[in-house]
Amino acid sequence: MDTLLPVASGSAAGPLTADELRELYSLMVAVRHLDTSAIAWQRQGIIPGYAPELGQEAAQVGSGYAVDTTRDFVFPTYREMGVARTMGVDMVAYMSTHKATWHGGLYNPLESRLAPIQAVVAGSVLHAVGWAHGQTLDGKDGVALTYFGDGASSQGDVHEAMNFAAVMKAPVVFFVQNNGWAISVPTERQVAGGSVAARAAGYGMPALKIDGDDVAAVLEATRRAFAHARSGNGPVLIEAMTYRRGPHSTSDDPGRYRSLDEERDGAGTDPIERLRQRLQADGIADETFFAGALAAAKAEEEQIRTGIQALGSRPGTEMFDLVFQETTPALQAQAANWREESEHV
Amino acid sequence: MAEISFPLPDLGEGLIEATVLEWLVSPGEQVERNQPLVEVETTKSAVELPSPQAGKVVRIYGGPGDKINVGEPLIVFEVPDNTAGIVGTVPKEEAPKRRVRLSAVLDED
Amino acid sequence: MSNSILEGTNAAGESTADDTVATPAGSEPATTVMSMQQALNRALDEVLADNPKAVIFGEDCGRLGGVFRITDGLQAKHGAQRVFDTPLAESGILGMSVGLAMAGFHPIPEVQFDGFAYPAINQIVCQIARMNYRSRGTLPMPVTLRVPSFGGIRAPEHHGESLEALFAHVPGLKVVSPSNPHEAYHLLKYAATRPDPVIFMEPKSRYWQKGEVDTARHDAGGGSPTGAKVMREGRHLTLVAWGAMVARCLQVAELAAEDGIDIEVLDLRWLKPIDAEALAASVRRTRRAVVVHEAPLTSGLGAEVAQLITQSCFDTLRAPVERVTGFDVPYPSGDLEDEYIPNIDRILFGIQRVLEYKRG
Numbered sequence: 065m066d067t068l069l070p071v072a073s074g075s076a077a078g079p080l081t082a083d084e085l086r087e088l089y090s091l092m093v094a095v096r097h098l099d100t101s102a103i104a105w106q107r108q109g110i111i112p113g114y115a116p117e118l119g120q121e122a123a124q125v126g127s128g129y130a131v132d133t134t135r136d137f138v139f140p141t142y143r144e145m146g147v148a149r150t151m152g153v154d155m156v157a158y159m160s161t162h163k164a165t166w167h168g169g170l171y172n173p174l175e176s177r178l179a180p181i182q183a184v185v186a187g188s189v190l191h192a193v194g195w196a197h198g199q200t201l202d203g204k205d206g207v208a209l210t211y212f213g214d215g216a217s218s219q220g221d222v223h224e225a226m227n228f229a230a231v232m233k234a235p236v237v238f239f240v241q242n243n244g245w246a247i248s249v250p251t252e253r254q255v256a257g258g259s260v261a262a263r264a265a266g267y268g269m270p271a272l273k274i275d276g277d278d279v280a281a282v283l284e285a286t287r288r289a290f291a292h293a294r295s296g297n298g299p300v301l302i303e304a305m306t307y308r309r310g311p312h313s314t315s316d317d318p319g320r321y322r323s324l325d326e327e328r329d330g331a332g333t334d335p336i337e338r339l340r341q342r343l344q345a346d347g348i349a350d351e352t353f354f355a356g357a358l359a360a361a362k363a364e365e366e367q368i369r370t371g372i373q374a375l376g377s378r379p380g381t382e383m384f385d386l387v388f389q390e391t392t393p394a395l396q397a398q399a400a401n402w403r404e405e406s407e408h409v
Numbered sequence: 410m411a412e413i414s415f416p417l418p419d420l421g422e423g424l425i426e427a428t429v430l431e432w433l434v435s436p437g438e439q440v441e442r443n444q445p446l447v448e449v450e451t452t453k454s455a456v457e458l459p460s461p462q463a464g465k466v467v468r469i470y471g472g473p474g475d476k477i478n479v480g481e482p483l484i485v486f487e488v489p490d491n492t493a494g495i496v497g498t499v500p501k502e503e504a505p506k507r508r509v510r511l512s513a514v515l516d517e518d
Numbered sequence: 519m520s521n522s523i524l525e526g527t528n529a530a531g532e533s534t535a536d537d538t539v540a541t542p543a544g545s546e547p548a549t550t551v552m553s554m555q556q557a558l559n560r561a562l563d564e565v566l567a568d569n570p571k572a573v574i575f576g577e578d579c580g581r582l583g584g585v586f587r588i589t590d591g592l593q594a595k596h597g598a599q600r601v602f603d604t605p606l607a608e609s610g611i612l613g614m615s616v617g618l619a620m621a622g623f624h625p626i627p628e629v630q631f632d633g634f635a636y637p638a639i640n641q642i643v644c645q646i647a648r649m650n651y652r653s654r655g656t657l658p659m660p661v662t663l664r665v666p667s668f669g670g671i672r673a674p675e676h677h678g679e680s681l682e683a684l685f686a687h688v689p690g691l692k693v694v695s696p697s698n699p700h701e702a703y704h705l706l707k708y709a710a711t712r713p714d715p716v717i718f719m720e721p722k723s724r725y726w727q728k729g730e731v732d733t734a735r736h737d738a739g740g741g742s743p744t745g746a747k748v749m750r751e752g753r754h755l756t757l758v759a760w761g762a763m764v765a766r767c768l769q770v771a772e773l774a775a776e777d778g779i780d781i782e783v784l785d786l787r788w789l790k791p792i793d794a795e796a797l798a799a800s801v802r803r804t805r806r807a808v809v810v811h812e813a814p815l816t817s818g819l820g821a822e823v824a825q826l827i828t829q830s831c832f833d834t835l836r837a838p839v840e841r842v843t844g845f846d847v848p849y850p851s852g853d854l855e856d857e858y859i860p861n862i863d864r865i866l867f868g869i870q871r872v873l874e875y876k877r878g
Binding site: 112113142161163164165166167168183184185215216218219220221246247248249253254255320321377378380382383384387394395398399402404405406407408 | 577578581582583585603605606607609610633634636637672673674675676677815816845846847848850851852853854855857858861863864867
């Protein structure tokens with residue numbers, strides 16, 4: 065499905081360059097390596113839990129790559145590590161949420177242009193609409209990119225967000241990663257009609273249903289959507305079809321609800337392998353390049369792991385200090401009481 | 410701790426056994442779901458068998474060259490009784506610790 | 519209250535027995551050691567068997583058996599018509615419960631975690647809680663909403679919240695929370711057979727703890743399933759708690775005994791309606807009370823408990839009722855969890871303040 069008019073000019077109009085494709089590959093390898101390492105960290109007791117994004121590297125890197133961090137803003141769920149990495153977010157600060165250091169992560173959302181990690185399914189989709197409408201009110205040209213999944217598409221807030229955005233012509237790109245599974249529930253038991261993209265028509269909103277495992281297709285589609293929204297034409301919905309190759313979280317056991325055969329059939333070809341084959345076929349990358357990308361990913365993971373291991377607990381006073389901008393006497397009294405009566409981390 | 414045993418699956422129509430070529434994991438190792446466990450050869454082909462689940466390997470059956478019948482034990486995993494929920498951890502039961510002592514002169518009226 | 523509940527239990531109030539307790543030859547053993555997960559699962563299994571109109575649904579509670587395995591095996595046993603997965607929408611789950619109840623079913627929906635009840639608050643507060651009233655009693659709402667609740671497992675945001683005061687404040691809802699496997703089994707069976715909406719708050723940090731469950735009888739001595747329960751008798755002070763805090767208070771009581779302080783632990787069990795008579799009966803004897811909960815202090819249920827005690831025991835109280843609670847802060851990330859949840863020392867401090875209180 066593609067109901068978005070083609071873009072006539074600008075970076076969204078042309079094909080990707082060799083440099084861009086190589087960079088996308090390096091990013092995907094870095095994300096894959098960090099993601100699989102995070103599962104190992106959990107098994108080693110470095111972090112208590114993690115939500116892997118294995119198989120969604122193309123959807124996340126491709127879409128995150130389209131973001132202009134000087135003017136756009138991104139609203140993630142809890143499974144957008146690949147987007148965060150692509151946007152250049154400090155990954156120790158990002159991964160700290162999985163170490164149970166701070167719920168939203170320790171990165172600065174305003175500087176990084178990435179909203180705090182969101183645990184509520186579909187919790188931030190409406191926030192994107194509000195931020196985007198703020199751009200309209202201020203006469204600015206930023207675009208809000210909001211992520212959610214096939215599961216979240218069932219939440220009423222998603223309907224409200226799409227309707228608001230379409231009514232207000234808010235510059236929002238709704239980016240659905242349809243990864244086939246909401247914990248144990250497959251898309252066919254989640255999304256009536258089989259497609260989230262099809263719903264856009266009801267809001268009079270253009271939509272693109274794309275191969276979410278083809279990073280070039282994802283980037284091109286996201287750039288087109290950004291160009292459309294940035295030009296004052298209102299929101300766009302992208303449904304990137306991908307597959308959650310791993311468990312929902314490190315303590316999930318997919319064997320209870322899907323077989324290895326189903327996984328193989330559903331997952332298709334590895335998105336990184338697909339890009340690798342394309343780069344080789346186009347003659348724009350060789351084994352030396354691929355080996356270099358992997359070595360860089362490993363070095364980066366080691367640095368992040370060292371940072372995570374070195375990361376201590378936040379001081380307990382932050383529990384009290386960060387509730388309000390203007391604290392209250394009652395809260396100060398509770399903090400004083402806490403200082404007296406507890407042994408502190 | 411409970412143990413879960415997996416038998417050699419039927420690897421193709423009518424095949425009744427397979428020969429172990431090489432084990433890719435060893436006892437004590439933590440494996441992930443879908444991780445290759447063992448390479449086996451049937452009369453039709455050589456295949457890698459992926460792990461049906463995540464867990465710690467307790468025992469493996471058969472060394473290189475040994476034949477295993479379909480349905481007979483191939484590998485045993487150790488699975489903790491206390492499996493965490495979809496998020497978080499199983500709280501550890503610790504002996505109660507205290508710093509504070511109570512003192513009071515109680516009237517027993 | 520007999521002392522029989524104390525026999526064979528450790529400081530946390532859990533059974534120390536290894537297996538089934540001996541019963542007369544030929545009869546089905548009634549007392550079994552099981553985890554709270556297993557006790558809840560068994561209760562639901564029996565409710566489904568007993569009531570053909572009972573249906574269980576929510577996110578992942580069918581095929582997966584729930585993210586904490588509470589509904590494990592129930593779909594296979596009772597069929598996908600009666601135990602089913604819904605799309606991912608809490609408001610949908612609770613709103614649909616209203617219609618099912620109107621159609622004569624007994625819905626037992628699950629909200630996967632405490633913090634995910636918030637998206638359903640509109641349907642819970644505006645619809646489930648008032649339909650009986652609105653319809654002048656013609657449309658009762660026998661909805662038993664199971665909510666894995668409270669903190670203590672180092673989970674992500676919105677997976678450690680204590681919503682009891684929010685629910686208890688809503689006219690038309692009843693609220694209950696079990697503290698151990700035996701209570702979980704009986705209170706869920708009781709709640710799931712009531713004609714009114716009951717919010718059933720499962721203390722998720724206690725899911726894995728094993729304890730003796732006597733499936734034949736709930737309260738030794740024939741107490742009411744709607745009341746509070748004395749979990750440990752004592753003379754000097756009453757600790758009032760519910761859910762996961764009961765086990766902690768039992769630990770505190772053992773430690774206080776080392777100092778010569780004899781503490782009674784009252785498991786409130788029902789958070790609405792609160793068993794005011796049991797509070798009065800206990801504190802009239804002990805003359806001192808401390809209430810402990812994980813939820814934030816301000817407008818928490820501890821204030822309600824303190825008022826009920828003050829009302830009935832004003833003349834005999836030796837000190838104002840103390841509250842030892844979570845703080846008025848959003849439930850923190852795992853690293854700070856132990857700083858937030860009332861710990862043994864904070865409870866001891868609260869007890870000490872009451873003990874040393876001087877009038878005037």
